[in-house]
Amino acid sequence: MTDIKSGTNPLFLRTDEIMQAIELLFFAYRDFTGEPDELLAEYSFGRAHHRVIHFVGRHPGITVSELLLILRITKQSLSRVLGQLIREGFIRQTPGPVDRRQRLLKLTTKGQELDDKLFDVQRQRIVRAYKESGAEAVAGFRSVLLNMMEENDRKRFSR
Amino acid sequence: MTDIKSGTNPLFLRTDEIMQAIELLFFAYRDFTGEPDELLAEYSFGRAHHRVIHFVGRHPGITVSELLLILRITKQSLSRVLGQLIREGFIRQTPGPVDRRQRLLKLTTKGQELDDKLFDVQRQRIVRAYKESGAEAVAGFRSVLLNMMEENDRKRFSR
DNA sequence: ATTTTATGTCAGTCATGTTGACTTATCTAT
DNA sequence: ATAGATAAGTCAACATGACTGACATAAAAT
Numbered sequence A, B: 001m002t003d004i005k006s007g008t009n010p011l012f013l014r015t016d017e018i019m020q021a022i023e024l025l026f027f028a029y030r031d032f033t034g035e036p037d038e039l040l041a042e043y044s045f046g047r048a049h050h051r052v053i054h055f056v057g058r059h060p061g062i063t064v065s066e067l068l069l070i071l072r073i074t075k076q077s078l079s080r081v082l083g084q085l086i087r088e089g090f091i092r093q094t095p096g097p098v099d100r101r102q103r104l105l106k107l108t109t110k111g112q113e114l115d116d117k118l119f120d121v122q123r124q125r126i127v128r129a130y131k132e133s134g135a136e137a138v139a140g141f142r143s144v145l146l147n148m149m150e151e152n153d154r155k156r157f158s159r
Numbered sequence C: 001a002t003t004t005t006a007t008g009t010c011a012g013t014c015a016t017g018t019t020g021a022c023t024t025a026t027c028t029a030t
Numbered sequence D: 001a002t003a004g005a006t007a008a009g010t011c012a013a014c015a016t017g018a019c020t021g022a023c024a025t026a027a028a029a030t
Helices: A015-041 A047-058 A064-071 A075-087 A109-133 A135-148 A151-157 B015-041 B047-058 B064-071 B075-087 B109-133 B135-148 B151-157
Strands: A091-095 A103-107 B091-095 B103-107
Touching (some): A015 B047, A015 B135, A064 A075, A109 B015, A135 A151, A135 B015, B064 B075
């Protein structure tokens, strides 16, 4: 409301622009997750498995609690998908060397292969979008998404 | 793989950058949907209801089939949430004036009020991100997301 | 020795997606 | 005029991935 009343409201903050942002996120995210979902279905896995594989792949040796903090789900929810991934040999647990209560999570070779495949389909879509938009647009994309997320998680992206 | 081998691989196409893009989308989308989800919970609604309210609000008089094409869900899935929204007085149906098989969907005043509230929480987050990033970054954000979605839906965003 | 923490598990529920089969009303084309 | 196609709705069964709550075990911290 403040913006609408103000006479100095920049073009990119008009109601119509904000509405478009909402839909851009909806359509882009829908298609961004579409291809991985198809691949995962071949393994009878879902998006939840993807997220676990992704973050374990990115952070080998991550603990269950750390994973829970990132994913913001309950341990019961995580337990189901993580249990499947472990039983089917995609993820391996090893006791923490310092704190033996911890279970450090790592991808097995099989898990690494699936991670690679999943990364590859997403990489192709992103590379295409990045190439078609150019380096400057990519910087803008990064900046807006960073500022859109909770401050707490922005640290992950500092370079 | 092609990119990795190539000597002319721009910085913004490196594996690490692509990986960050994947996580940027995950965290930003998670937080972008978090606040609306809380608001919806007060009405015992979920994200599915939000999407219906949003697209009916944006396209008054939209038909059920058009909505199905946008949302890419089955009519049985839509039926459940749409039925609730109609029974609880958030959406009104009127027979199509030309084709009387169609049910044209519109928000009621009550539906409009919820739509406004939902828009407002999302608007605040986007305005903040946009302001902190600047007009040029916003253009880049738009461009990358547009190129990330299926070509078919890009028409919606032409200006 | 006691308490806290990290993890796991059992049980039940909910939201939202799916497939498949079938109905009704209405429009379109022969 | 009638036959087929289309728009919408419904019933039933099922899967996934969230949730809450209660409880168990092992190891660390106090």
